[in-house]
Amino acid sequence: MVQFRLPMLPAAGEVPWSAVVNDEEVSLSIESNAILLDVLRDQAGSLGTKRGCDMGTCGCCSVLIDGVPRLSCLTLAQEGSGCSITTVEGLADGHHLHPIQQTFTECGGSQCGFCTPGFLVVISALLEDNPTPDDAEIKAAIEGNLCRCTGYQQIVDSVRAASNILTSGEAIEDSTAAKSDPDPGYVAD
């Protein structure tokens, strides 16, 4: 089929693309000028990676390319070719959440949750690099991410709590473990 384009964009040809997305080898055929965010969302199935502004201002689309936080809306997909890409879906270990995922829910780091994937991947890279960041380091790490709900304070709380989990080696529960028993039995004093 003939490809129609906005006048300023050249017609794109298809190119092969492969990368390791969340530890899984992915091989696709993409348009040569495709943006990484589009490839991740529309072709690689990572709908957790969010589109907020398309111009690198909100940080919702952050992903890790070879462990480094990048704005996928400003990255040509081809730049990620051959790399290891981590999105929010790649942070948890099965049903065991990453500490920062766990603490985001517990400390109020997430309200509407739309900016959350971006924050989580950026913070996971920070904690990987530096498991005990101080306030200035936390602020520097997330300065490129906008959150409209939390005012950031509970996000910073979440990072501190995650840092505690990492340093204490506390186990993260399996979310599939049995929940409350409706018939718990009764033991008298």
Added chain:
Amino acid sequence: MSEDKDKVEGYRQQSGKLPFPRPGSGGSRGTSDLRDEEAIAGIKGLGEHKHDDLVTGSAVGKPTALVDGRWKVTGQAQYGDDVRLPGELIGRIVRSKHHYARVLSIDVSAALELPGVVAVATGRDASGSFGVLPVTKDEHAMAQEKVRHVGDPVACVAAIDESTAREAVRLIEVEYEELEALHDMRGGLEDSDEPIHDRGQYHIGSSNVQKRVFQEFGDIKGMADNAVASHSSSWKFAGANHGFTEPHAVVANWDPSGRLTLYTPQQVPHYVHRALADVLDVPMHQINVHRTFVGGGFGGKSDPFPHEMCAAILSRKTGRPVRINFDREEVFWVNRGRHPSRIDMNLHADSEGRLCGIETDALIDGGAFASFGHVTTYYNGVLHTAPYEIGAFHYTGARVWTNKPASGAMRGHGAVNSRCAFEVGMDGIAEQLRVDPITLRLANLLPPHSATITGFRVTSIGMRECLERVREASGWDEKFRKLPYGHGIGVGCGFFISGSGLPIHWEPNKFPHATVHLKVDMDGGVTVHTGAAEIGQGSDTVVAQSVAEVLGLPLDMIRIRSRETDTAPVDLGSYSSRVTFMNANAAISAAMEIRQELLDAAAEMTEAPNDRLVIGDRRIYMRDDPKIGVSYLEALHKAQEDKGALVSSGAYRTPPMGRVHKGAGAGIAPAYSFSAYVAEVKVDVETGQTKVLKVWAAHDCGKALNPLSVKGQIIGSCHMGLGQVLSEEMKYGRNGHLINPDLLDYKIPTIHEMPEVVPIIVESNDSEGPFGAKEAGEGPLLPILPAVCNAVYDAIGIRTSELPITPDRVHRMIEDRCKKEEMDPLDLDSPVLRHSELQATLEARASEHAERDFLRASDPDLPDYNNGALFGFNPEIPADEQDERWVVSVTPDSDYMESPRLAGSAWKHAERRHGGGS
């Protein structure tokens, strides 16, 4: 609150059989009867509450993780653009490039010839009008005759992919006849050859006035005569956008049975449901509105929107699902943000430091559509008649149409700008009277269970405690007017509705505002059906907590189904801070029915008298002999015999309230929230940069059902308010173009601009709120703006009357002050305060009132207290019934019209049905 109580007890339940050392383990207390103040997590406040007997503190009052949090942190939460249906098409909207123009023709032939384009729709495909308020349905899916702002939808296309859709949009040729656009809101007050809308016989002259309000209450003539101090200000507020991170997105799908499912991130699915039925001309039961996860709303996703109609129309035409996702620029064109406003305000105080008058004139720029405008016009006035007792209130408000993206409801709807002007005025009055501004406020507060000057019924008031706690926490007495130049501290207060007493569809009916259905089947889990829109504020969580609390169950046994209008009972949605108050109340009453059935079953099984049984953690047993009892599941199965699942329905409707004058319903609420903030700032005199160092934020939410969320709301509100006061502004260029429709130039505070916020939760235990709770979502935004403005004055002696206070504006104000006072910027001084004799009088009155308030809050049988008692009137009768100088009037007389104020001049036109206009 102790460390231990701050611990989150959300979904982290342990598995397996638990040994119970004593009956019940859900909370700090075992049983659900007899109230034990010490043991109930954080319960405070005075007086009895109708839910007191239910509270064990096992589910409410503890910091609780959001029940849908795990979907969000794993990337599994589906927002609008994440709904991908097989065979989907991509929709794009053709938008006007003119501010105001007549659409002469639309040529879609080239677009239709483009391979990959499946359908094109224009205004001809849907001529029905809609709008969130039934009295002002002035929107259409696509332009009918005219376009009214840049970005107004003209046509839409559906194509196989996004690039094809974008190309098709480019190929649609629209011929316009440009009309003279109106950008300055003041021009909207004048007659126009071509008003932006035509409201027929209700049109106000030939002007662009969409709504006007005139209100006079109290001793209007006396207010200036009695005044010894008056503060006048003339404010300009820039428009602000919600700035939610998720752009609007929608997916529409007509299924094979001919029903439409609309997947949309909506705060108010019910109004979309109604509007779709109108526009598509099908009955409501043929439509299922499926609310996806909502990536931030703040009021910006509460109107029914044209793009939602467009997706439905395209899907109907093509027989395939259609997905429309906005660019950020389109979000700004749809807008519905805070109104750009010009507010003039005069405050008067008498020799005893009483507020003897407020005169407010608010002209607000509605942009191209009415949206919530009727309400906003009232709210700009009526929401600053409390928390203080006042002698007179004179309000003129007008909302005009202009050729800008429509303004609408945004967090703190209509109250934010006028509250800012008012609280800054209070600071000015305190300065003139030479008294401390916090003392001035404390000596003028309305007591609990009172009526305001316009007749709002105020129940619980935690205002006094808010002020006292921020005063203490911030070290106010050591800092105010004592910090070095460039460094300052300021206070501001807030007052906001906790749910609107008048539903938007107010045709006389007895429909509830909120309904909750419960279903408990043999597995023991409780399914909650509610239409309350979870938009990140934690509404699912608070409803789950309420049900869990009443039934004595752990939170993980409650599952919320709040997504689809097919299964959820009608709910009026997430706006006006109504969800916790109304939905949790409905949930409690639904759960009470189930609770009764369980108690009856347990009574039958144990042969214990029904009224001696209590519910503990998953166990129902005799109060005085806990050994006698059955487990929750045993009682449930007994109750289900010959019957099946237990189901119940609970509803909430506001009690009759308020007075009867025209507009009396606006601002009426079953309860009100109160807040007081202190902000500390540093202003760089050379650059004009304002840095907020720390904020102490006290908010009276009645009872914090989920303190984690309440704190999150307080801090988040600070963030949004700080944006508006420091940097956020929708800027329009000389030709009326919006020049910053993106998140780079529309400056939302990043983490570096955010000060430390100390959230202080004040619990006044509202008599009608669920477990005593009121709202915490919007009220906390109001005080931050004036607190910062007042702190800037304390720092550099400059009173701003224009927001945001960007460095260039502050710098210009400093220059102006230097020029006026012929001083060098570095020699400027900050203001000083030497108390006058009035200070002691006010302090004495404040402590007297503190006693009065304590008694009124704890006594269930109170005589009425009406605004006016402070001025010597009998508190049990409204002052206007005691003294003819106190007036109640909602139309201007000819005296006023001789020299009306700016917005007041809207009354110079007559409505067409009364002989005005043509």
